Amino acid sequence: MSNTISRVTAAMTAIHNENSISLANLNVDFTLIKLEAPPEFLGVGRTISHSRKRSAEDGSVHKTARKLGALFASKVPSTSELYRAYGKRVSEISQSATANPQPTAKDGLFASYVGADSTSLWAAVTSGEGAIGVHLLACMLARMWNGPEATSVWDELVTKRKEEISEEVERAVYPSKFDADVCASTQELTRDELALWDASARSWIESADKAKAREHKQLILMLDNINVPVNSEKSVYSSVMVAWSTALVAPVVVRIPMDCLVRGMPQQVQDAAALLGMSSWHLYPDMVILGTVTAEVKQGDQLFLPTALLTLGLQFANKNHQSVSWSLPLAHMRYYGHPVWSQRALGQENSRISMDEFAYIVLGAVFGGWMEYGRSTDDGLSWLLKLLELLDKFSQNTKEPCTVGEMLHNFDGTVEIPWENVPLHIRARQISDPSTWMGWLFIAAQRIIDSKGIEKQTAMQLVALGRRRTDMLCPNYDRPLPLFGLSDPFVLIHIISDEDLQVKILRHIARRLKLSNTTHIIRYRHNPDLQHAKETQGAFFEFASVLPVLKCKIRENAEACDRPDRDSSSYARWLPIRTRHDPSTNQAVGCVCEIECSEDCQCLAESTECSLLCKGHGQNDVLNSCGIMNHRQMLMNKKRSKDIVNYGEYCFPLYDFWDDMSGELCIKQGCDRSYDEEINHLCQEDPSLRVGDSEVLELVLGAHSECGIYAFKYPHISQISSDINLPRAGDCIPPEIMETALRPEVLNLGPLIDWLSYFNQNELKVDIPENSYSTAARRDGYGIYTISLRASASATEVYKLLPGATVSTSIASRRLWLSKWIRPEFKKKTDQPHLFWNQQLFRGEALACIALFDSGSYDLDPDGLSKVFALSSGNSIYVAAPLLCDPHEMPLEREVRRVVGNIGRPGLAFLIPPTEPKIRKPNNESWMHINHAPFDGKIEDCFQQTTIHLGFTAYNLPLRDDSQGDNIIDRPASLVETIISVHDRGQWVADLDVISALEYGRMDENPGEPCGLPTVFRSGKPHFISVDNWDEFLEAPSDGILVIRAHENWLARLAFTVLSVNRRVRTIVLPNDVCWACCKTSIEDAQRDLETDLLFLIC
Structure with missing residues (x-):
């Protein structure tokens, strides 16, 4: 009996202790708990940057991962095999130098932000199994929806999940079993936290796409050939939950996807959740597509056993859907109003491509208006390259070297030699030069012809996308006829020299006009x-x-x-x-x-x-x-x-x-x-x-x-000519006639070049009667059309300095000629050839251009970006070149360079400096460090402990974009006040406004270049004073020539240049190889217009 009592007492004590532990858990901030990462994910931990790792393990992102993991813990299926496979994949991607480069000295103040943004991934890994599942969901949403849409989905998921937990507790007989869910539902998840969570996942999949480029392209090619929805659920919460669980593991009735596949079990799917998961998680099993023709796609992913085969039963798919599509009513998108019904598709229309591939879309938009000349992509390419061949034949009449930049244009686009004064054969060569929009299209066409395999298929799909988006270039009324208007009979008739061909063309026109021999006759030379x-x-x-x-x-x-x-x-x-x-x-x-x-x-x-x-x-x-x-x-x-x-x-x-x-x-x-x-x-x-x-x-x-x-x-039909009005639809020369016309022996080179250069009938130098048929577009030179093509080619020039950068295919839905980064005066008609881009971009315009192409939709006014020195978006930081190079280099104002990384902000984050940067005040105790010794001629680096860092204030100004409504909650772009701070030996020295300082104009651009003279410094007049520490700079004398010794330390040299210019002091930045004789000459020149007797030399 006593033993029984003892056992009962022990049981009661255990129950009491268990309840105490449960209650204690409710009072502990579980978001601070950090778990050890599974071994499959350790590759990520070894390559993540220190700042991102700190945020993922101890910062706000870790807390978000813990909160979301706990909130959805009971909703996440157990998919251990999938998690292990995913861990191996992300560890593999993290080792990729392309997707996750390590910072170098040239990254400067952005070094802490270089590399793939794996913050949310590592936060999930160190937060538990549920958090990993939530991270996978974040990748799915980021793959399909844009930033504001995904944040809206997350906000609604959190709200609905908390309501669901409350309802479960009310219905439960033993509510205590939901204590963990109740604890998670009491945690606050702000919209800003959800936006940062999405932004990190979004940046990660962009980087991972780079590492798995071949597999990703092949999957996109396959997805563009199917029609299947993610699911048909009507509410956001139920649709996302079904898609999530379906992609993770098989339901009871129908066994579907990834966890089963990684076990080597073949699967068959009828909806697209699994396909969306594959794309988002970069897992690529072999596939069989059932349809009218059965197709097998071999990916060769080593994470899957040979028996893992995914069969797509697409014969049951709804043909009204395009690719993998998902439609959701987003009720949390706006502050007030009905839900915003949004639909997205996973394929070429919602993917990222290189700028070279963007040219294929433009080619498609061009071919889309070429009627029988572009009924197929092959037809369009053939005709375009025939025109290139014709120009090449004309230009082969000379071997004189000539480039557009050397003969025709200055750097800023101003014409040095009038176009009409350039020899015809040279003009023929320049039309096809890569610096012209037409030459840019010729190169793109040739790339397609030369490509093979996946690259060829991708190019053809992008051309097809462009053919469906012809209005990206211009409205239909401004579109020239095929072959850039050469098939226009009213144009061609003045270009060809063969009389029989002229008669044939005029008879063709007469048939289209329905003229008769009793009313009209042809006269020809x-x-x-x-x-x-x-x-x-x-x-x-x-x-x-x-x-x-x-x-x-x-x-x-x-x-x-x-x-x-x-x-x-x-x-x-x-x-x-x-x-x-x-x-x-x-x-x-x-x-x-x-x-x-x-x-x-x-x-x-x-x-x-x-x-x-x-x-x-x-x-x-x-x-x-x-x-x-x-x-x-x-x-x-x-x-x-x-x-x-x-x-x-x-x-x-x-x-x-x-x-x-x-x-x-x-x-x-x-x-x-x-x-x-x-x-x-x-x-x-x-x-x-x-x-x-x-x-x-x-x-x-x-x-x-x-x-x-x-x-x-005739007297009774004296006004017959005024009734002629040829319909545009049939107003082009048949291809069989054009085949005969595109030959050097039947074309007049002068009129041909004039037409291709201006698209204006007045340049053909013929008398066109006022009562003859002539559209306004032909008279105006197809202004809208050429603006869009020139803008496209100009954007390509900007992206040439951004290797690895990608653009959104959503740009194909924009009307390029309306882009705000194109100045209004550029859109006005001029007497210069339309082939060349004659607008010198300012930094704000270059950044606005990048923002539009990077996002595919956000068209921002460049006037509001004049103070911006960097743009962070996705896995890219676009930085004004002066912040990434030695100040002696003096890059062009419009020059922007790319750093692979992210600052951890959602959407388009434009970094701006504070209005009045601070600088350390002189310290009374610093006198012991100040010597201001005479310069001894030794060039060395005395500022090796000087570092520059980025920091952010709380100031964040959302930017309005015309493509979004006024009451949208999450603005896709914002100005972020950013502090560029200088530290020396860990101590703050000053904050910098680099761009404003370098634009102030008190810096000599190229003094002291090597000239072959002796470079040994000789003391004498003028006297030079050494600056070997920051105190000597901050308390510099009021006159004299101060030599700041920061040799080959470009960050320190940049900091000193900015601060010295801000002090309104004349500054000379010397090259690494100093010629002191030339330097003294530059000093003498500078001293003539000094407002003070002080001058800084930075060597």
């Missing part, structure tokens, strides 16, 4: 061969029908005509047998004759007939001025008529002249007789034939001096 030209004294004009004509069969006795025979239908041409002078044409060529020859006629002086052939211009005249038949001309006309008949067309004579009073072109046609009979008939006409007895022609398109379509100006 005939260019005979050399012998013919010599005999006819030059070129002359002929006429052609716009459509095939029906000719009566000619009887042997030529007395009558049979009825028209349908089989006798063919095109017709007319050869003129009489012309009168066009006074305007005469004046243009210098001929002084009117109707009759004058004594000063140059034709008579050369013993030739007077006609419009003066100086090789005008028309042939088969009659001499006296009216006597010119038999030589008759013979040549008959020979020409036979050539036309052999060509397969009818040939008739025609009587044409220019009316003396009205100056109008008049003709009288001949037909249905033999050629000789028609000539005899027309030659018997009275030379003073009146206009009323003939047909008056009016030019409706083309030019009098070359070729054109003329309307018969």
Whole structure:
């Protein structure tokens, strides 16, 4: 009995102790608990930076991981095998020098922020199994949604989970079993903490994508070819919870994904949660895609056993979805209002690509407006490279070296030599130069042709994306016709030199206009061969029908005509047998004759007939001025008529002249007789034939001096020409005609270059009648179109200094010509070629450009970024170049460089300095450190203990973006006040405003460059004073030349440069190899305009 009592007493004591422990747990801040990381994750711990590790183990991110892990602990399935596989994968990624580089000296003050942001990952690993699962969910949300959307989802998940716990406790018979959940639900999780949690996961997956680039691209290629939703749940909480658990481990009914796969068990899925998990966690099992054609994707991921095969049963997918899609009503997106219904897709439309790959999207947008010339990507590439080949042939006429920068433009884009004064063959070369937007497209097209495998498939998908986003370049009304307008018949007709091709094009236009032979006729300039030209004294004009004509069969006795025979239908041409002078044409060529020859006629002086052939211009005249038949001309006309008949067309004579009073072109046609009979008939006409007895022609398109379509100006249809308005949809030359036209022997190089350089019909130097068809876009040179292309090429130039940087494919949904980083004056029409970017970017504009392309959507006003010295976004920190180099280098104002890393802030964080940086005041006890000894000529580094650090104040100003509503809670971009502080031996010295100081203009840019003279310092006048510590600088004398010895210590040199300039002291930054003779010359020059007697030399 006593034993039983003892056992009961012991049991009661145990119960009491257990309850005490449980109650004690409720009073302990469990967020401070840190667990030992599993061995699979130790690779992350060995490579994470010290500052990130401190935050992940003891800082706010660790607390967030503990809170989220505890809050969702009962919702996270047990997936130990998945966690182990994921640990191996992230440890592998952490070892990648591409994804996770280690800081170097060149990173300077950003060294603490270099590398992959694995803060949230390591915080989860050291917080427990539940926190690892929550980190995996963070990666899924970051992969699919943008920052504000993901933060909204997190906020709603936390709120709903706390409500769910409260309801579970109320329903429970023993509420105490929910004590841990209740404890977790009482913890506050602010929106800022959730945004930082998302930002870290977002930066991590960007870095991991770099390390697993090949596998990630192959997965994206596969995802772009399927249509399947993540799930069809209607609420945010249920949809995310289902997707999360589905991706982690198989439910009871249907066994799905990752934990089973890593065990080597084949799985089949019907929704996309597993695919989203694979992409987010960088796990790549082999896959089989079921559909009309079964496709097998081999990834060869060593984390999976050969038996692990994921089968996608996509025959059950909803075809209304695009790729892997997810739709959610985001109720926590705005302060007030209905839920924001958002839909995202996982694929090329929501991914990150290189700037070179962005060119493929632009190519697709160009091809999207090329109609039959770009029905497929291969067609578009073929035509584009044909144009490049044509330009190359024209440019091969010289071997003279020439570059755009050397011959045409200064650095800032100002033209040194007028474009029209540059030789044509050199202009042809410059059009395809990589510095032009057209050359940029040529290079992108050639890259696609040369690519293979995954790279080729990715390029083709990006081109296809661009084809679906043609409005990124311009509205439809401003888009030139295929081949940059060369297929526009109104443009091509003035560029080609082949008369038969001109006629073919004009007939094509006539068919599109639905013109008839009874209302219109073609007139063109005939260019005979050399012998013919010599005999006819030059070129002359002929006429052609716009459509095939029906000719009566000619009887042997030529007395009558049979009825028209349908089989006798063919095109017709007319050869003129009489012309009168066009006074305007005469004046243009210098001929002084009117109707009759004058004594000063140059034709008579050369013993030739007077006609419009003066100086090789005008028309042939088969009659001499006296009216006597010119038999030589008759013979040549008959020979020409036979050539036309052999060509397969009818040939008739025609009587044409220019009316003396009205100056109008008049003709009288001949037909249905033999050629000789028609000539005899027309030659018997009275030379003073009146206009009323003939047909008056009016030019409706083309030019009098070359070729054109003329309307018969009958009295009853005198306004016929004004009714012509060609629809844009069919307004291009058929490809089969263009194939013939794109040859050097049939094109005039000058007009071709002028068109490609300006996209303006006025540059073709032809007379286009006002009543001819001409769109406003063609008259204005397609301004919007060229602005977008120039901006794209200019952004590429900015990104050339940012190796490894990526851009969002969402940029394809933006209207590039409206970008705020393009200055308004640049958008105005100028007389310069549109091929070159003539806007010198300021730093704010370069950063605004980067922000737009990096985010794909946030278009910020560059005027508000003038003080910004760095931008942190994703896994990149874009830094103004002066902060990453020695001050002697003096980089360009617009130059921005990239550091792989993140400062740990969500969205786009623009770093700005405080308005009035502080500096340490002189200390009365510092006198013992101040010597100001004479400089002995030794160049050394006395500031090896000087360091520069970044810190942040509480000032954070959200920036408004037009793409977001006014009442959105989480602003995607903000100005973050950042302190650049100088420390020496651990003690604070001063804060810096680097950009403002370097722009102040009190620093000599390139003094003391080596010149070959002796570099030994010789003491004497002027006297030099050494500055070997910070106290000597802070309490510098009021006059003299102070030499700050910080040799090859660029951070210290930068700090001294900024502070000395801020003191309004003239500063000279010397190179590492100092020529003291040149240095003294620079000092003498500087002393002439000194406002004080003090001067700093930084060596």
